[in-house]
Amino acid sequence: MKKERRLWIALALVMSISFAVLGYYGYQIYQQAPPIPGRIVSEDQKVVFTGEEIKDGQNVWQSIGGQEIGSVWGHGAYVAPDWTADWLHREAVFILNKYAQKDFRKDFSALSEEQQSALKIRLQKELRPNTFDEKTNTITISQYRIEAITYLSKYYEGLFMNDAEFDKLRNDYAIPRMTVKDRGRMHQMTAFFFWATWATVTERPNLKISYTHNWPSDELVGNVVTPDLLIWSGVSIVLLLLAIGVILYYHVQSGKEEELETPVEDPLLREGITPSMLLTKKYFLVVSLLIVLQVVMGIVTAHYGVEGNGFYGIPLSEILPYSVTRTWHTQLAIFWIATAWLATGLYIAPAVGGRDPKFQIIGVNFLFVALLIIVLGSMAGQWMAVMQRLNLVDNFWFGHQGYEYVDLGRFWQVFLLVGLFLWLALMVRPLLPVLKKKTEEKNLIVMFLISCTAIAMFYGAGLMWGRRTNLAIAEYWRWWVVHLWVEGFFEVFATVVIAFLFVRLGLLKTKTATLNVIFSTVIFLFGGILGTFHHIYFSGTPVGVMALGATFSALEIVPLVLIGYEAYHNYTLSKSTVWIRDYKWPIYFMIAVAFWNFLGAGVFGFIINPPVALYYIQGLNTTALHSHTALFGVYGMLGIGLMLFVMRSLYRHEVWNEKLLRSIFWSINVGLLTMGLLSLLPVGIWQAMASIDKGMWYARSSELMQQPGMVFLRWLRVFGDVFFGAGILLLSYFIFDLVIRKKVRESNL
Numbered sequence: 087m088k089k090e091r092r093l094w095i096a097l098a099l100v101m102s103i104s105f106a107v108l109g110y111y112g113y114q115i116y117q118q119a120p121p122i123p124g125r126i127v128s129e130d131q132k133v134v135f136t137g138e139e140i141k142d143g144q145n146v147w148q149s150i151g152g153q154e155i156g157s158v159w160g161h162g163a164y165v166a167p168d169w170t171a172d173w174l175h176r177e178a179v180f181i182l183n184k185y186a187q188k189d190f191r192k193d194f195s196a197l198s199e200e201q202q203s204a205l206k207i208r209l210q211k212e213l214r215p216n217t218f219d220e221k222t223n224t225i226t227i228s229q230y231r232i233e234a235i236t237y238l239s240k241y242y243e244g245l246f247m248n249d250a251e252f253d254k255l256r257n258d259y260a261i262p263r264m265t266v267k268d269r270g271r272m273h274q275m276t277a278f279f280f281w282a283t284w285a286t287v288t289e290r291p292n293l294k295i296s297y298t299h300n301w302p303s304d305e306l307v308g309n310v311v312t313p314d315l316l317i318w319s320g321v322s323i324v325l326l327l328l329a330i331g332v333i334l335y336y337h338v339q340s341g342k343e344e345e346l347e348t349p350v351e352d353p354l355l356r357e358g359i360t361p362s363m364l365l366t367k368k369y370f371l372v373v374s375l376l377i378v379l380q381v382v383m384g385i386v387t388a389h390y391g392v393e394g395n396g397f398y399g400i401p402l403s404e405i406l407p408y409s410v411t412r413t414w415h416t417q418l419a420i421f422w423i424a425t426a427w428l429a430t431g432l433y434i435a436p437a438v439g440g441r442d443p444k445f446q447i448i449g450v451n452f453l454f455v456a457l458l459i460i461v462l463g464s465m466a467g468q469w470m471a472v473m474q475r476l477n478l479v480d481n482f483w484f485g486h487q488g489y490e491y492v493d494l495g496r497f498w499q500v501f502l503l504v505g506l507f508l509w510l511a512l513m514v515r516p517l518l519p520v521l522k523k524k525t526e527e528k529n530l531i532v533m534f535l536i537s538c539t540a541i542a543m544f545y546g547a548g549l550m551w552g553r554r555t556n557l558a559i560a561e562y563w564r565w566w567v568v569h570l571w572v573e574g575f576f577e578v579f580a581t582v583v584i585a586f587l588f589v590r591l592g593l594l595k596t597k598t599a600t601l602n603v604i605f606s607t608v609i610f611l612f613g614g615i616l617g618t619f620h621h622i623y624f625s626g627t628p629v630g631v632m633a634l635g636a637t638f639s640a641l642e643i644v645p646l647v648l649i650g651y652e653a654y655h656n657y658t659l660s661k662s663t664v665w666i667r668d669y670k671w672p673i674y675f676m677i678a679v680a681f682w683n684f685l686g687a688g689v690f691g692f693i694i695n696p697p698v699a700l701y702y703i704q705g706l707n708t709t710a711l712h713s714h715t716a717l718f719g720v721y722g723m724l725g726i727g728l729m730l731f732v733m734r735s736l737y738r739h740e741v742w743n744e745k746l747l748r749s750i751f752w753s754i755n756v757g758l759l760t761m762g763l764l765s766l767l768p769v770g771i772w773q774a775m776a777s778i779d780k781g782m783w784y785a786r787s788s789e790l791m792q793q794p795g796m797v798f799l800r801w802l803r804v805f806g807d808v809f810f811g812a813g814i815l816l817l818s819y820f821i822f823d824l825v826i827r828k829k830v831r832e833s834n835l
Contacts, residue, residue: 090529090597100608104615111619111631112562119558120285120297120626124223126277128232133209135277137223141554143278144270145478149471150246151409152444152488154416155261158282159625160562160704160782161300161491163412163556165391167786168705171302173283175783176241177234178306181209184230210308212298213287225284239276246272257394258788260408267474283382283559297558299632301624302782303702309781311701320634320694322640326692333609359736360436362446367736367825368454370430370729374710374818376461377722380418385412392800408474413493414465417716419573421461426725427576428453428509431538435730437590438531439516449512452802456505463501464494465822471495482553489560491568492548499548506542513538526596530589533603534582540575547571552577554807558626569618571723577614578607580724584676586625587731590667613641623697624704636697669734670745675727678755690715690762702777706785708770715762726754726817737824750816757810765803771784772796 126135138588144281156169182194185205190197194205217226221293244252256263266272285297287307342452386397387408395403412462432450437440456680463484470476471485484495492499517531547566551559588594619627619635666673688711694700703709734742775783784790 087784088602090601093601093608094529094610095609097604097611100612101615104611106616107616107634111628111634112629114630115562115626116125116559117452118628119556120281121218121220121290122281122556123218123225124211126227126280129226129228134227134232134235134747135280137227138279139274140281141278142478143274143281143555145482145553146266146275146574147476148488149474149476149481149486150265150488151407151413151472151486153490154412154486154488154493155265155409156259156786158279158557159286160301161625163409163619163684164705164707164710164786165264165408166261166792168285168302168782169279170298171304171782171786173238173279173285174307174309175304175781176238176304177231177283178213180208180234180237181212181230182206182306184233185209185520206306208750209306212308214289216288216291229628235276235280236325238280242267242276243272248273255788257793260390260403262395262403263405265407266648267733285558292631295629297408297626298595298624299627299629299701300354301701301704303635303739303777304781304783306781307501311698312634314629315697315701317696320638321633322636322696325637326640332404333436345709350572358440360442360446362442362450363433363436364736365447365450365454365733366433369432370733371424372458373426373725373729373826374455374821376385376418376425377814378818380415380422381811383411383415385420385811387415388800388807406469406580407472410469413468413610417463417464417468417493419722421457422622423717423721423725424576425457426729427579427583428720430732431509431513431579433735434583434586435513435516435536438527438586441516443515446512447516449508453505453508453512456501456508460494460498460505464498467495467498468493468695479553482578489564491572492495492564496549499545503549506545508831510538510542519650527589529600530582530585530596532602533578533607537575537579537582538607544571544575556626560625561622561625565618565621567693569621570615574611574614576721577610580728581606581610581720583728591669593666610642613638620700632697636695639695640692642691651779667731668742669731671742671751672727672734674751675730678751679720679721679727680725682715682757682758686715686719686762688714702782703770703774706770706773706777707766707776711766711770712764714766715758719758724753729821733821733824739822743820744825746816746820750813750820753809753813753816755813757806757808757813759806760809761803761806765799769796769799773800 122137122140124137125133126140127133146248147158151163152158154167156162156172157164158168158170162168162169179194184204186194186197186201188194189205190201197205212228212230218224219226243249245255246261247269248263253263266275286302287296287309289296295312295314296309300312301316303309303311385404386406389397390403390408390411395401395408436446445471466711467476467484468486471481476485482495486493486494492504497737514535517535521531522526523564545567547563547570549564550566582603585599589596589599608611616634616638619631620639621635623632623635690708694703694708694712773785773790776790790796
């Protein structure tokens with residue numbers, strides 16, 4: 087009991103201290119974010135852009151897909167360039183050529199090394215000083231920069247509108263003609279691009295680093311690695327090694343778990359199934375459809391990377407542009423994984439309580455309909471936004487917010503938040519009577535309810551930014567949702583659910599499960615909460631954010647060193663008795679979770695974690711490698727495993743098709759591994775080398791990405807995609823066949 091109490095105290099301290107620090111630096115981000123001026127003016131005070139144009143331009147960028155069509159500050163899609171890196175380099179080259187023509191009557195590239203060095207120093211003295219005047223709320227820029235803006239405005243207008251000269255480049259970037267249909271909107275988006283780029287090169291007051299910590303790398307303008315990046319990268323690696331040693335020592339000292347006599351038959355067979363538990367079947371049918379649709383959108387999105395605006399000759403981008411298919415691909419991943427997990431919760435709560443509270447069935451049915459409306463409504467709104475059929479205000483509420491993983495409009499966000507609190511009520515009501523009995527499961531149930539409450543509450547962070555919020559502030563809150571909600575508290579929920587399932591199966595003692603769950607949560611959140619900062623090193627945040635992010639994100643890797651033990655433990659459980667073999671494939675998917683936790687979240691995650699690494703590879707295919715193998719490999723595999731666990735319990739007397747399940751399991755896992763190792767990893771390494779050698783602008787350029795070798799590597803995704811897609815189709819068939827066959831059999835009785 088003392089050990090349990092100490093763990094609860096540790097959990098309370100970790101959460102309270104971590105969120106206090108997170109909140110403090112959130113306040114600092116508000117105070118030190120790159121300023122949006124009232125006006126950007128020339129040296130003779132002529133207005134170039136207004137603050138209103140910058141804010142509206144951010145909304146225009148969001149309406150065409152935002153982070154789903156290229157990226158800004160490194161966050162977003164990978165086919166088109168990072169627009170801040172692209173603008174910065176083009177602006178630098180333009181001004182250097184102006185200098186060279188004026189001084190030497192030659193292009194910059196034709197000058198000697200000494201002459202080039204002198205002009206680069208002049209350029210840096212022009213671009214890097216901070217000319218924001220807080221009193222007048224203006225940014226003053228030189229005539230050379232104004233000329234560069236005129237040139238680049240014409241360039242981006244041609245690219246995003248309908249200049250035939252840009253047809254090939256549009257195809258390379260998967261940007262359809264007339265992506266922006268109005269010149270007024272195009273001018274506003276240009277204003278936003280300039281401001282976002284200004285922040286990447288302009289030095290913070292009294293410091294020698296830019297607002298984005300000298301990201302993106304471009305030696306022409308003096309954006310190079312800083313000592314802070316190197317120091318904190320070293321600290322993170324040393325701390326990682328130290329923490330791994332501590333956790334291994336603790337694990338060895340804790341000794342082996344108590345042996346538990348395995349039940350002679352499945353304990354779940356003695357438990358009843360309530361009417362609301364039966365309703366989860368339709369949730370899983372929808373999960374099966376959503377996962378197929380998500381994979382189809384992923385295949386189309388990946389293909390746009392090699393064929394631009396077509397799909398095997400079909401001009402698909404005219405009705406489904408890249409920014410739409412990628413939006414749906416990433417959003418559907420969140421939707422189907424969350425639905426699978428929420429449905430598992432709806433099954434477990436009444437199973438533990440033993441009965442349905444009043445109106446539970448109505449609540450489960452209402453939530454199901456609400457989720458369908460949110461999915462379909464948000465997808466329709468995003469399509470209308472990208473096709474430029476909404477004004478900027480309507481786009482914010484019903485269309486496309488432009489932020490990766492939280493693309494859905496504000497109305498749909500609010501609707502989903504209400505749905506999550508309804509789900510929380512459906513979790514709490516069946517479990518309250520059990521809590522009052524003060525059974526041995528009490529602490530495990532409390533952890534379960536804490537995780538459920540966190541899932542409902544922390545999605546609310548997505549409401550903390552407005553339509554015209556500074557991008558640095560919006561990014562801070564966005565990662566509360568993506569990291570803390572998706573990667574954080576859903577992870578805790580998953581840990582509790584798996585423990586619950588093994589306890590209900592009689593394979594794990596309640597006390598042991600409770601201690602393991604609380605300890606795992608403490609360790610995970612100790613690094614995970616402040617590890618949120620590693621996503622925003624270069625998003626207009628103070629230096630302290632990088633120091634904390636580097637330190638604590640390294641600690642997120644620590645629990646993964648014991649993944650092999652977890653996988654082996656689950657494997658031995660799957661063979662502990664005859665009846666447990668019925669749960670073989672759900673347990674195997676949990677073993678797969680352990681594998682992908684190590685490889686996708688651990689190895690591929692740490693590749694991009696240290697600040698000096700992320701400085702060069704943020705927004706490259708190394709990020710795509712991590713996101714695919716971690717999001718699907720960990721959360722997706724777990725969602726499938728939980729779904730199969732519940733279906734196995736619902737259809738207790740059905741004989742499952744072992745050959746089909748074996749094909750599903752290996753097709754999905756081999757396909758995901760092949761996709762990563764044959765395509766995403768080598769493309770990412772090639773891009774990383776290019777970024778280190780020439781700069782971020784080149785690593786995402788058409789010049790590099792359309793080289794024959796690079797195109798070949800991207801085509802190699804086909805092998806992994808075919809395996810993976812076949813496994814997903816078979817999984818959907820299995821679920822539908824199980825449900826429909828059962829209904830037919832029952833109707834014939």
